[in-house]
Amino acid sequence: MHDVVIVGAGPVGLSLACELGLAGCSVLVLEREAGPGSPWKAEPLGMRGLSATSVEAFYRRGMLHPLLTASGVHDDSGAKPAADEPSPPRRGGHFAGMMVDPAKAGVAAVPFRLPDPGLESLMTNLEAVETVLSEQASKLGVEVKHGVTVSAIAQNDESAVAQAGADEYAARWIVGCDGGRSAIRGLAGFHFIGTEPQFTGYTMHATVADPEQLSPGFNLTPTGMYIRMPTEGHIAMVDFDGGTFDRSQQLTQDHLQAVLRRVSGTDVTLSGVLLASSFTDRSMQTTTYRQGRVLLAGDAAHIHSPLGGQGLNTGIGDAVNLGWKLAATVHGYAPDGLLDTYTRERHPIGAGVLDWSRAQVAVMRPDPHARAIQGVVRDLIGTGDGTTYVVEKISGSSIRYDLGSEHPLVGRNAPDLRLQDGTRLGDLMQDGRGVVLDFSIDRRLHGSAVGWESRIRYAAGPARNDLGLGAVLVRPDGIVAWAGDRRPDREAFERAAGHWFGSPAI
Known part of the structure; x- marks a missing residue:
């Protein structure tokens, strides 16, 4: 029996698998597609934007350079920024x-x-993201099975079982990362609520006989919107039909041309369509991200319009938040209620993204x-x-997560603090442990950190810019759990460490 079975080998499922594998969990990933390759994942239709926080997640696990290489981006981040002030x-x-x-x-x-090398957003593609994550997962001993469609789930107080045909896959936990049409969401009985669509959207890779009729970039028009991407023939458009066309009829060249002409206000002609799909702005979210021993992450937990490119980034944020908490639960040192903080922290983020999408649609x-x-x-x-x-x-x-502290840094993504010897916070996070940086002259927290070594890495010394802090405790997901002043309070640190990482193993 595995510790965790993840259903879905997309970026979210693989991100979670890497986090769990890094923490020493036994992980099996089940994917319904026959293999990892797909024209929908490569450029141009597979193009995606990673936010700064997502890029930073790759940086903190040592995967930024491989990601830049796979994305065809010149890696000028290898020379870590020497400036003391951030660039805009x-x-x-x-x-x-x-x-x-x-x-x-x-x-x-x-x-x-x-x-921070990870503070810049990145244009990449799903193929590059999944390649990097798959290689990392393989190094960590994660097993991935393709061509497996889960048809039933059973669970009890101790374990859960995913059934696919005649095969059963038992685990202590199951996580559904299987996208917007998640089978796991329905099989486990999650409530999925939200708002119905206003439009049908289309994305296509086509040949255009007269591309000069279409203005480059985003174009809001009196009848909708179209986007002419930098890659020749990559076009997206939004038609406010109440979402009635989406997946209800076959996508033909004639239909796509008619919509493009209506939305653009031109008589542009499509001479061929290589690939095309439709989508809507339906915005839905599960009421909780956990039902017993089954959890959800990514589009399985929340769907919305792709406007703004928030879906992939929100899913990666889910995976990074859940990974260390689920691993601590598997290994038995999680403090009471730790796993419940996954829904408590991430559900409001998902709800905010849905509203961000709805606001754009309304405008x-x-x-x-x-x-x-x-x-x-x-x-x-x-x-x-x-x-x-x-x-x-x-x-x-x-x-910013509400972690019950008035300190303005607590609950936020940690800045990439750097010691005088050049060591950066990002360098210290590659093994997936939490980190305490102690800037106090007398290494005030050194003795207090004893007993948490398997879960928290301790590093001390003066910082190039300590932001007025004496010490900071950072969770494995990069969120600041506690911050102390110039002479940090040991008891306050120990309370915070115990709250997030359980009792010290002394």
């Missing part, structure tokens, strides 16, 4: 197709930001009221504060 973001993104200028973002408005609607709102939004995101707000949302830097 280079990518701003968009809200409802209205682009923001990253140069207007206020760097000082992003709390506790430091120079995009082809009616006079929405167009009036578009004018107001354009003005707002043209300001420094407006740009900063959108950049923080897209990058994930605005995320």
Whole structure:
């Protein structure tokens, strides 16, 4: 029997498998597709944007360089930034197709930001992401089985079983990472609630006889929106039909051309369609991310419009948050209620992403009221504060979990603090343990850290920029669990360590 069976070998399932494998868990991944390759994962249709927090997750596990290489990006992050001050973001993104200028973002408005190889977003593709994660999972002893379709689930107080045909796969825990049409979600009885769609969206790789008729980039029109991507023939469009066409009829070249002409207001001609699919802005979320010994992550737990590219990043955030908590539960040292914090922390994040998507859809609607709102939004995101707000949302830097502390850093993604000898926080997190950085001159927390060595790595010394801190405790997912002043309180540290990592093994 495995410790964990993960259903779904996409980026979310593989991210979770890597986190669990790093913690020494026995992991089996079941994937219904016959193999990992698919034209939908390669460029151009497989293109995805990774937020700064997702890129940082790869950096902290030593996978950023392989990811950049697989993505065909020149790796200038290998020379770790030497500057003491962070540079402004280079990518701003968009809200409802209205682009923001990253140069207007206020760097000082992003709390506790430091120079960091993982602080920049990245355009990549699903094939590159899954290749890197698959290689990492293999190194960690994770087993992946393709061509397995789970048809039933049974569970009791001690274990759970996934059934696929005549085969049964037993584990102490099952996690559904099997996408928006998750079988695990339905089989385990999760409640899935939300709002119905306003539009049918389309993405296609086509040959266009007269591409000059289509303006590049995002184009909001009186009848919808279309996007002409940088890759020739890669086009997306949004048709406000109430979502009625999505998967209800066959996607033909004639239909796609008719929609593109209506939305773009041109007589553009498609001379061929290589690949095409449809989607909607249906926004749904499970009421909890756990039912007994079955958990959900990624699109299995929440679906929404792909506007803003938040789905993949939210799923990776789910996996990183869940991984160390589930591993601690498997190994028996998790404090009471630790696994329950997965839903408590991540459900509000998912709900916020759904609302972010809904807001964009409302602004995009082809009616006079929405167009009036578009004018107001354009003005707002043209300001420094407006740009900063959108950049923080897209990058994930605005995320803060309520961990019961008034310290402004607690609950946030930790900045990449750097000791005087050049050691960075990211360097210390590659083994998946929590980290305590002790900047106090007398190494005040050294004795208090004894007994947690298998779960918390201790590092001490002066910092190049300690942000006014005396010490900081960082969870394995990169979230600050506790922060102390210039002379950190040992008892406060021990309480925080015990709260997140259980009793010390003395």
